[in-house]
Amino acid sequence: MNTYIPLRQTLTDFLEMFTSLAASNNSFHSCSELEKVINDYSRFILDEKNRDDWDLLDSHETAEISKVATQLRSASALCVSMMEKHRAWKLFGGIEDNTDYFHNIESSIKEEFGRFQVHSNSKVLLVGSGSFPMTPLYIAKQTGAEVLGIDIDQEAIELGRKVVDKLGAGLRVRLEHAFLEQLEDIGDLTHVIFSSTVALKYELLDQLHSLTNDNVVVAMRFGNQLKSIFNYPQLETDPLKWKLVDKIVNPHQVFDIALYQKV
Secondary structure: OOOHHHHHHHHHHHHHHHHHHHOOOOOHHHHHHHHHHHHHHHHHHHOHHHHHHHHOOOHHHHHHHHHHHHHHHHHHHHHHHHHHHHHHHHHHOOOOOOOHHHHHHHHHHOOOOOOOOOOOOOEEEEEOOOOOOHHHHHHHHHHOOEEEEEOOOHHHHHHHHHHHHHHOOOOOEEEEOOOHHHOOOHHHOOEEEEOOOOOOHHHHHHHHOOOOOOOOEEEEEEOOHHHHHOOOOOOOOOOOOEEEEEEEOOOOOOOEEEEEEEO
16 A cells, blocks of 8 residues: 555644744734644654555655655744743643643653763753753753753743743853853863754754863754654764764654764
8 A cells, every 4th residue: 555645744744833833923813723733753763663655665655755854843942932932831821731742852851861870970962952941940950960051042041031030040151142152161061952943953963072171072952764754864974073972762752862972
């Protein structure tokens, strides 16, 4: 049975929904629909049958469907950003959030660095911290580490700081609207995490090489095969700069993690 046509149609339907929601201008009217679509999308990606259907595609079908996947990554990332802002606003209004997507992300944080554990003397950077900085809050709370989050979205940083004030009193969490080269203490970092929806994360990884110390560990969140419709995939790195030292693949999480150290 050919799985290409129904798979492509489902992805096209998701793309239309994300595109429509992205045009809703962050209205609260679209909030519940936004959560439902992203939850459905997450479940679709984690469904074993859908992963098998993707793996059955031939090279031509994969190339064609990858065109839709490229658009989906961009549209879904924008909608996730919108949903994070809604989550922050709901927190400020005293409304509890039960979004499946957020629960899935939170469950993945526990194994982020594998054997390269974070401790109280660590200094961690998250690139793409968003409006609801789950990862910095979790790491700081569980380990006592100092955590810095950066994002190019000024509104996300402002909302994120309010979330940290409400949920992370006393924790060493700092959020900045900044680029890598603007961080004065970047040479002190022990661990770096790249969010999976950061489009230029491998270009930034290349830039990071000259800015960081020799022992830094980088966790690159990524998604290949079916997971690539929600996450930017893993790419090859400069063999003279970075080496892949571990890969954490979990079929129950929406992204996987590649761990890098300097050559």
